Amino acid sequence: MTKKKIKKPLTIDQKITRRNFISFGVFGAAAVGCVFGWKWLYNSPIEAKGITGGAHKPLRRALNKTEIAFRRFFYSENHLVKTYPKSMAAKIVRYNSDIGIEDKKPFNIATWKLQVKKQNGDVLNVTLQDLKALPKTEIVFDFKCVEGWDQISYWGGVKFTDFIEHYNLHDQTQLQYVGMETPDKTYYVGIDMPSAIHPQTILAYEVNAKPLSLDHGAPLRLIIPVKYGIKNLKRIGIISFSNTRPPDYWAELGYDYYSGL
Amino acid sequence: MKQIKEKHSLAMRWTHWVNFPILTIMIWSGMLIYWANDEYSITLFGHTFFKFFPEWFYKKFGLVHHLSEGMAFHFLFMWFFFLNGILYVAYTLFSGEWRELVPQKKSFKEAWLVLLHDLHIRKMTPPQNKYNAAQRIAYTTIIVMGIGSVITGLAIYKPVQFYYLTWICGGYHFARILHFALTIGYVLFFVIHIIQVILAGWKNFSSVINGFEVMDTKPKPIIEKAHDEEKD
Helix, strand or coil: CCCCCCCCCCCHHHHHHHHHHHHHHHHHHHHHHHHHHHHHHHCCCECCCCCCCCCEHHHHHHHHHHHHHHHHHCCCCCCCCCECCHHHCCCCCCCCCCCCCCCCCCCCHHHCCEEEECCCCCEEEECHHHHHCCCCEEEEEEEECCCCCEEEEEEEEEEHHHHHHHCCCCCHHHCCEEEEECCCCCCEEEEEHHHHCCCCCEEEEEECCEECCHHHCCCCEEECCCECHHHCCCCCCEEEEECCCCCCCCHHHCCCCCCEC | CEEEEECCCHHHHHHHHHHHHHHHHHHHHHHHHHHCCCCCEEEECCEEEEECCCHHHHHHCCCCCCHHHHHHHHHHHHHHHHHHHHHHHHHHHHHCCHHHHCCCCCHHHHHHHHHHHHCCCCCCCCCCCCCCHHHHHHHHHHHHHHHHHHHHHHHHHCCCCCHHHHHHCCHHHHHHHHHHHHHHHHHHHHHHHHHHHHHHCHHHHHHHHHCEEEEECCCCCCCCCCCCCCCC
16 A cells, blocks of 8 residues: 555445446345355255154254253243143143044043163063052143144053152163153154243143043143154154154154154 | 435445344244244134134245244244344434434324325325435334344243243234234334335435435535535
8 A cells, every 4th residue: 555655535436336336246146146046055965864854954953952052051941831721621622643643543531551661771671550659730821833733631550750769760860861752653852951841841641631642642642832842752652761862753754853842 | 416325334234234134034943933833813703804814825835744844943043033133223212323213202293194195195295304204103103023033932932931921912812913013013124115105216226225315416616615524
């Protein structure tokens, strides 16, 4: 700059041309960049099927980072799901999916047992009678589906933390995740431990004060109000604990693994 | 004599244009999500006048069966929408530019004059300044709507963790309706905005890219101010 001693000040017209050149140039470049950026993202590869699947790779990364942000800064087990009087609960509870509990599959409630697999390989077998002997917890809350609908419904069962307490599984809750599967292992969910031990998480065996019907996951289903319905597994066969994410049916199909509310 | 008249700040121009593709993506991905439970319609006395949205609409824009994709896009671009909005609002507050944006007492009366003028009912041009009264109202409203979208969005995204937002929004259902209605509002705003920009002409449009307008002032030989600053 110092070398150019004499430089005429730009005329108004030169200033206008110069500023137009710069601003329209940047604008055009940004617009082109936008188009290419979008094409890149929209055509970005889909992740290989693993614990999660079906999403564009950059979007999956974003979902996972967003999960961390919301868990770290906003999740609190003191934030309770709003509850309602029983009179507001739907008489006919909406039934949306039968994955893992299809009618055509043979299933005998009488011989059903809940298998609890500890990380060291020990397996506990729990019967429905065992569970019914534990303190019963009821909740009437607004069940929310990832599709966008919701319904106030009334469930009864064993609070998950009471279950942990009774079977002395405290060491297992030191791990990061709980996995649950249907007996036929075709539907399965992974739940982060803070959500699992949320005070409103229930292993439910009743809806509207009556035993669960097969449609709603008899004999035992998960009711986890801090999650979308997709995590509320019907007909629990196996519960396991781990430090890594257990497989999750909908996360494999492009949905957010966390799916927390 | 040509004169450069500074009009829009760099921050306003950047956030304005950055917002455009982001909001487009948010609306599109929002539609992918809405499709999964498309329960809204305009119904009066049992007669449905319009269903959001007709089947052909979903098909034409390829919105069918993309819920998970819609959520994935929505929950990435929400961050950019939010940050861009924060930048604009913060800049406008701290720079003092809000004084030229926020409606004044007289704006509501004057906005009628703008409307009548735009509809060619009234001939006299209402006072313009940087933004006229109608623009002040419209551009402030759109910012408030943006804030509304963030709040109603959080209310339905995390209704447990942000239960107070859900409560403020009148519950989960109403928050979802508001979130949807705001989006329809953006589309209506966009249509009117585009018409107005076309009517206002190239000079006005380009000022949102280059930041200035060229004033063609006739030379006044007798009363000439030595160095008239470009401020108005």
